[in-house]
Amino acid sequence: MSTPWYATWFNTEFYHDLYRHRDEYEARLFIVELCRKLGVQEGERAMDMACGRGRHAKVLSEQGLQTLGVDLSPESISFASQFKNERLEFKVGNMLEALDFGAFDWVMNLFTSFGYFDDDGLHQEALNHMAHSLKPGGKLVLDYMNSAKIAAQLVPENVVQTDMATYSISRKIENSIIVKRIKVSHECTLDFFEERVRAFSKDDLHTMLVNAGLEHVQVKGNYDLSSYEELDSERMIFIAQKPLS
Incomplete structure (x- = not known):
């Protein structure tokens, strides 16, 4: 079996060089606004799934969250581990496998770190694993490109x-x-x-989140959490909750 494209490309310095404009300032603005609008509380647990080199996870921890960054790439986790502190840790993990890291108030999958598989059944499986990692009442935040635009x-x-x-x-x-x-x-x-990234529509992702057992699904259109407009919004940012029981 050949190595998936993302397992090769994301482990190169070329990938990080090409996308170097994705800086920590943008990440900080998004995370701070997200935490403010969603009522994130200091001391809650957050998982940043597919955390890459840890830029979002680092900012989450600075908002007072006990944060775990998880990524498939050992190289990325090795790099991110320089940021470890009492509120921030990193582990190698695969969203296609059961995630045995405990239960979280928040699971984040950010900057289109999803949609990479040839089989949509695998996408559903990945969302199921993320949803399973939530505490009852916990929320999943899925930040995806706006495929329509x-x-x-x-x-x-x-x-x-x-x-x-x-x-x-x-x-x-x-x-x-x-x-x-x-x-x-x-x-x-x-x-x-x-x-190779699947061009999921808003309805596709909404259905998959519901199929993962989540409810109260919202979608926002950008990092300022403005309303979603199909042909104008830069992003599709989904917020969905695990039932309390």
């Missing part, structure tokens, strides 16, 4: 130049999957990578 405004090709490399990027939609192919030119060598 991306499809309507898809940029077929562009080139990104950084100090490290030149990235030639092509995009297209294949069978409801947004496919991004990335050619990396670096020190007279070429490397090729691919991203």
Whole structure:
């Protein structure tokens, strides 16, 4: 069986270089606003599922949450572990496997860290695992791209130049999957990578969250938690609650 694209691409320095603009300032604004509007209480437990190098988890802990960052990549967890403190820890974990980290008041899956599998049954399984990790009354926050806007405004090709490399990027939609192919030119060598993210609609994700046993599903349209507009909003940010009983 071949290695999934995300297990390869996310472990490269090229990935972190290409997306270096996703800075901690943006993460901080989103998390602070989220905690304020959702009534997050100091001392509650939060899991940042697919935490990457820990930028969101770090800010969650600074809001007073006992935070666990979980990611598939040992390299990312190793990097994030430099931020560990009494309110923040990191562990390697896979959303496709049962998560044995205890029960949480909040489970966060942020910055489109979902939608990577070829089989939609696996997406449902991942959401089931996240929902199972919630305490009764706990909430799941799923931050996803707005597929409708991306499809309507898809940029077929562009080139990104950084100090490290030149990235030639092509995009297209294949069978409801947004496919991004990335050619990396670096020190007279070429490397090729691919991203494949399912173009879930708002209704798709709403149904999957309900099927995971969650209720009171809301959707917001951006990091300021403004209302969702199908062709205008930058994001689909779902907030769903585990029943009290």
